[in-house]
Amino acid sequence: MPEPMLEVAGLRKFFEVKRGFPRATTVTVRALDGISFTVGAGQSFGLVGESGCGKSTAGRAVLRLIEPDEGRVAFKGEDVLAAGKERLRALRRKMQIVFQDPYASLNPRRMIGKALTEPMRVHGVGAPGERVARAELLLAEVGLPKNAMTRYPHEFSGGQRQRIGIARALTLEPELIVADEPVSALDVSIQSQILLLLQGLQERRRLSFIFISHDLGVVRYFCQSMAVMYLGRIVETGPIPAIFKEPLHPYTKMLRDASPVPDPTRKVAMLRIEGEVPSAVNPPAGCHFHTRCPHAMEICRKAYPEWTPLGDGRGVACHLHKV
């Protein structure tokens, strides 16, 4: 593995949520329950899991868009969580985010040119004229015409808006981009356009990515390694080819086998999957996955399995795979 761009260790975030009517009670959502992973320089790291597993919280906690409760985040060796206001501002130039729904993340009353030059103004990059010139270059880089500068978000299609979202993330020349489901809201033909665009940018600019997605196919295509999350914890991590060839955690295997492939001779394994996703408010005791696991044993109901590193960058938390 190349030198790490980002190292995350024991990252934790619990939310207190009021629930219920008419008398609300406070419950704790264990959104991130101590996760650790490393993103290599110039690499794409996939964070995979179903809704509510904590993958988006992880992406935001790394950038401190959500303040984590505990843990360590190091960007090129520098402690992100300990950074004061000034340092954090400097770090944010290097770490940017692309959201799933670019329409929700663009101000509808602000022209695209303004949206692109604003971050440069805030961070004091360049003179006004230079900012405009750079914004135009960025638009060209993401495949949009210059005249987009004076248009509003509603004038663009979903795919074009995502291009704008990407251009905005690039305005400060970041080294790491957290891409949170960047292609999930798009039609397949547009999805592949955006994936190819991101791939080109990564190669040209040597960007590192944390790529958050529920779509295993997209992660297999875009990333070199990945982590699978379930109810706030990482259950398996490793290089893409190895995980897809031989998933170790039963949940990883379940996700892979439930993902539909365009081949009628390989229909999704439909009937073997049982059970619902439990909630992160009250995760099952022992291994959180045991309620849905086809291999659940007595010990799985009692003890959460320890993290087991397996070499070659692989690791798994499952009682079936202890050394």
Place this chain on the structure above:
Amino acid sequence: MSAATEAPLLELDGLVTEFRTGGAWHAALRGVSFALARNETLALVGESGCGKSVTALSIMGLLPPANSRIAAGRIRFAGRDLVGLSEEAMRKLRGNEISMIFQEPMTSLNPVLTVGFQVAESLRYHRGMEGQAARRAALELLDQVKIPAAAQRFDDYPHQFSGGMRQRVMIAMALACRPKLLLADEPTTALDVTIQAQVLALLAELKSAYGMAMIFITHNLGVVASIADRVAVMYAGAIVETAAVDELFARPTHPYTEALLRTIPRVDEDSAGLAAIPGQVPPLSAMPPGCRFAPRCALREAECEATDPALAPLPAAADHRVRCRVRAPATAAPRHA
């Protein structure tokens, strides 16, 4: 196929559905024809705006009357034409002989009524069931769609259910009167993959148990491969390719189908390389003349931009029909107009 000998349950013939925008009528469907047999699943697949949902809403008679109309064509269902049927007659069919389920179950469930009450509603309306009888029948339905502890959850409200369970409730409602035809509009798109797999299994199981015909609308070709018997690929308001599911995936022939398959990053194998389709679907009000896909097509010839090709059978497989003058030149007159 044995079903071919009996009359199809549903037959669309040259359906043209138009919407009014900016004072002019634009065709969202431009001559859609297909036939569907009992116990058959047809997948309508395509990207946003290709006309999949408009096809379903046309069949259901749920198009907004203020700005839409069926301009031509017929929808023959179990022997009668649904086009021009009175609203009252349609209401007797809907939820009874034809049902529909939608992508987002929360928006189609009433948040202030219990789940059990809503499932029993169509039994009360169409079957005249009352009180305990309706409750018993509704409970049986909830059991059939495998809602755990259905008896305890009967009086719960929709917000107390997860997304997957809500979709099961929708399915129970849709199937209450044992419809002959189920229209499923992206029913698993909003669900997680493991839950999607459960719901697909449930739909396939209930379909064969009831002998229902199903139109399954999706943009996901992987889901199509898992659930469909036959596939119709739509683009810009027309079917551009249709075939049995095995045939379609073995020999995708329309350049759009072929390109779509190359845009999917696959879970089961390393992608040799993703190919994007340049450009985007043209808007209704600015459709190109000739073949609608021509501006984005790699095989485009000058003639493609001038004449709109017909859906023509392939010489090797008459049941595999393709709307492309390069890939499937119409040698004889096409069977369907």
